[in-house]
Amino acid sequence: MATRWGICGAGKISHDFSVAMKTLPAGDHQIAAVAARSLQRAQEFAKKHGVSRAYGSYEELAGDPEIDMVYLGVLHTEHWRVGLLFLKAGKNVLCEKPFAMNSRQVTDLIAASKRSNVFLMEAIWSRCFPVHAEVRRLLAEGSVGDVKLVKAYFGSPQLHIPRSVEKELGGGALLDIGVYCLQFVLMVFNGERPQSIQATGVLLDSGVDESMVVVMKFSGKRMAFCAFSIAVPLPNDATISGTNGTIKVLGPMHCPTSLVVKGKETQYALPEPCLPLNFTNSTGLRYEAEEVRQCLLKGLKESPRMPLSDSVLLAEIMDEVRKQVGVVFSQDSQ
Ligand SMILES: NC(=O)c1ccc[n+]([C@@H]2O[C@H](COP(=O)([O-])OP(=O)(O)OC[C@H]3O[C@@H](n4cnc5c(N)ncnc54)[C@H](OP(=O)(O)O)[C@@H]3O)[C@@H](O)[C@H]2O)c1
Structure with missing residues (x-):
């Protein structure tokens, strides 16, 4: 059915x-x-x-x-x-x-x-894209050795879009696109809580963040670096550097179709849309729809691909980042 x-x-x-x-x-x-x-x-x-x-x-x-x-x-x-x-x-x-x-x-x-x-x-x-499934598989088998550094970039000029810039519409780079960089780091580090978070950023006049850099330190001398912006384009890729090689998710890393493992690139095609799309690679939303169906068929109450514990940690990290950079929403005091 x-x-x-x-x-x-x-x-x-x-x-x-x-x-x-x-x-x-x-x-x-x-x-x-x-x-x-x-x-x-x-x-x-x-x-x-x-x-x-x-x-x-x-x-x-x-x-x-x-x-x-x-x-x-x-x-x-x-x-x-x-x-x-x-x-x-x-x-x-x-x-x-x-x-x-x-x-x-x-x-x-x-x-x-x-x-x-x-x-x-x-x-x-x-998290539901085939590229990310392959990244998780490669990490589980230790194909690049001990992962020491994860880098993720997302820059997308969208200062003309009201919901991106207005505080009452929840604007700012962090919640809209930075979330993809941070979730990538958490996926690589298996939902582990960072030992430290250092964030800096610049704000728009509306009080939401235009651009940010976030550096995190994890156990075992591992680090992550994320940069995101709603003012300028960035490579929008993500790199996992290990002691035995590098995995690179080519841009757009939040909905990827290309993976480079130790220098060898593999492409993953997406189906063509039947109508024009508003956003990049959106036919890839099919993967999360199918993930949800599979979870329902198994009687699960959450997805193992994006567990609720990861969502809580992601939100807590974003709270801390906003605190350090000085972005406050009315919802924070409700
Ligand atoms: N997965 C992705 O790649 C992706 C891409 C883009 C956006 N998103 C997320 O999807 C959500 C919607 O983004 P969008 O670009 O689709 O936004 P949008 O088209 O501007 O708005 C989405 C809906 O929100 C409601 N809405 C709009 N303005 C409102 C207001 N002032 N007060 C109350 N409700 C309002 C409207 O619902 P009605 O139709 O009922 O009026 C509107 O259709 C965001 O949370 C965004 O982060 C995800």
């Missing part, structure tokens, strides 16, 4: 997610309903993507008994409030990154999922 998805929010990433879904077998994945704050937007989205039910409120989607999984594609600032709505209604939830605005909100979402005994995952889609 197909996994019946409900899409929450009729914006850019929900569009891309729905296009990616069309690259998977219809017998496995079906978008059963879409909800937006306005019925007209939901209906337009439903027409474009061939979705049978359209709702003009998120509450109606939460009350739809014929939904197995909600994809939460709304702004970061809404993840906590809208996530709790669905979790309290007993829905399984795949929530876009960043999970929420701070670690307190993240732990609230996880507690709600436990109370309702439902599945919950932060949509760090990178």
Whole structure:
């Protein structure tokens, strides 16, 4: 039986997610309903993507008994409030990154999922790509020896996008794209808590971060370096340096199609989209959709690819980074 998805929010990433879904077998994945704050937007989205039910409120989607999984594609600032709505209604939830605005909100979402005994995952889609699966395999077999340094870059000029720059919309480089660099480091170091975090950055006039550099130290003389920016492009790649060679995930490292291991490059093709996409390589969202389906079929309440413990640690690191750089959101005092 197909996994019946409900899409929450009729914006850019929900569009891309729905296009990616069309690259998977219809017998496995079906978008059963879409909800937006306005019925007209939901209906337009439903027409474009061939979705049978359209709702003009998120509450109606939460009350739809014929939904197995909600994809939460709304702004970061809404993840906590809208996530709790669905979790309290007993829905399984795949929530876009960043999970929420701070670690307190993240732990609230996880507690709600436990109370309702439902599945919950932060949509760090990178972890579900074949390239990342291969990186984990190579690390597990020790192919580059002892990993000493991990570097990750993500620079994407987006100062023209309101949700990237405005504080009340959850703007800033860290929560939007820095999260991908930090999660990559945590994946390589198996979700280990860093021994130290040193962050510096520059802010926009709105008070959110334009660019940041984060250096972390881990046990066993291991280190990580991340640089990210919403002002300038960067290589957007990630490098794992070991005592016996290097693994390089070529840009875009958050949705990669090329891996270089000890100098040898391998390509991983993505399917073509049936409609134009808003973001790079978005048909790769298919991998996290399939990961979620496999988890549901196994009766899991979280994904081993992106465990909830990694999401909590990620949020705690981002809280500390923001504290050091001086980025404060209204949600921090609520
Ligand atoms: N995985 C990825 O590669 C990827 C890429 C881009 C974004 N994202 C994540 O996806 C989320 C949405 O990003 P997006 O680019 O799709 O954003 P978007 O299109 O600007 O907005 C998404 C939805 O959020 C709701 N929304 C917009 N403005 C709002 C406001 N002022 N107050 C309350 N709700 C508002 C709207 O829902 P309605 O349709 O119901 O009105 C809108 O459709 C973000 O958390 C982002 O980090 C992930």
